[in-house]
Amino acid sequence: MPQIDRFKNRVVNIDFFAVEDFRALPDPDRLSLVFITSGKLNGILNERPISVAAPGILCLSEADELKVMEKLDVAAQSFRFHRDFLHSVKLSETQHYFPQTPSIQTGLALFRRDGSHTGVPRITEKAYPLLFEWFFILGTEVHAQSDERWACRIKKYLIQIFGLLEDLSHGSEQSPVDAALEYIHTHYSRKISLEELTKCAHLNRVTLNKLFQERCGTTAIGYLLSHRLKVAADLLTHTDMNLNDIARATGFEYDTYFIKQFTSKRGMTPTAYRVMSRKFSNVQ
Numbered sequence: 001m002p003q004i005d006r007f008k009n010r011v012v013n014i015d016f017f018a019v020e021d022f023r024a025l026p027d028p029d030r031l032s033l034v035f036i037t038s039g040k041l042n043g044i045l046n047e048r049p050i051s052v053a054a055p056g057i058l059c060l061s062e063a064d065e066l067k068v069m070e071k072l073d074v075a076a077q078s079f080r081f082h083r084d085f086l087h088s089v090k091l092s093e094t095q096h097y098f099p100q101t102p103s104i105q106t107g108l109a110l111f112r113r114d115g116s117h118t119g120v121p122r123i124t125e126k127a128y129p130l131l132f133e134w135f136f137i138l139g140t141e142v143h144a145q146s147d148e149r150w151a152c153r154i155k156k157y158l159i160q161i162f163g164l165l166e167d168l169s170h171g172s173e174q175s176p177v178d179a180a181l182e183y184i185h186t187h188y189s190r191k192i193s194l195e196e197l198t199k200c201a202h203l204n205r206v207t208l209n210k211l212f213q214e215r216c217g218t219t220a221i222g223y224l225l226s227h228r229l230k231v232a233a234d235l236l237t238h239t240d241m242n243l244n245d246i247a248r249a250t251g252f253e254y255d256t257y258f259i260k261q262f263t264s265k266r267g268m269t270p271t272a273y274r275v276m277s278r279k280f281s282n283v284q
């Protein structure tokens with residue numbers, strides 16, 4: 001059932017199930033993100049066999065058809081949300097720019113069935129603890145509503161979860177660069193040194209940067225910065241988080257350093273980008 005926002009007197013069409021039994025999935029009105037933390041699930045999704053072993057994620061759209069054939073000691077939890085929840089919050093300085101509210105696009109591909117997305121994204125051993133932490137906080141915020149920005153924080157964690165799942169789906173840890181990329185994608189919110197990346201990839205600095213240049217067009221630290229700014233840009237557009245909170249969520253120690261780097265790389269301040277992106281994202 002939808003949540004009643006006790007701070008803003010509104011209905012928020014989301015729900016979190018700490019124990020998911022799969023009997024009401026897929027939800028006909030909502031997208032569902034199911035986190036399997038133990039056991040194994042075998043079934044048929046849209047006439048295709050699937051097998052999800054813990055730790056695993058199942059992404060279900062409203063139109064999906066799921067038949068569970070076997071559950072082997074499965075423990076799972078789920079977050080369900082109406083597509084309207086992905087709409088960006090409205091800021092007073094941007095409301096009059098567009099007739100439609102821009103919507104979060106990160107992660108929506110996980111719910112499409114175009115042949116390349118099966119509904120079961122890849123999860124790695126390194127990513128599991130971070131996904132578990134984010135999912136736990138997300139569920140806590142749904143029920144606790146700790147302050148008036150609780151729904152905003154849920155969007156933040158959704159952006160981070162979806163972004164990580166998309167990044168993981170692009171690699172298979174077949175090379176040293178893939179190992180370093182996964183480390184960046186799972187640890188970007190804290191301080192990362194080049195030494196950590198070289199140890200992760202088992203390469204020296206020169207070789208690692210050379211491979212990153214060939215693969216990504218930039219150095220390892222250059223890629224780390226661009227990834228942090230990519231996540232920050234989504235948070236600027238789709239949440240009302242202040243700059244200091246966004247800086248800390250994306251691995252910048254100070255908001256002043258975040259503003260400096262964002263302005264340098266994007267050609268405008270984070271605040272200007274927030275206004276501009278909300279003005280034009282609905283037509284992208």
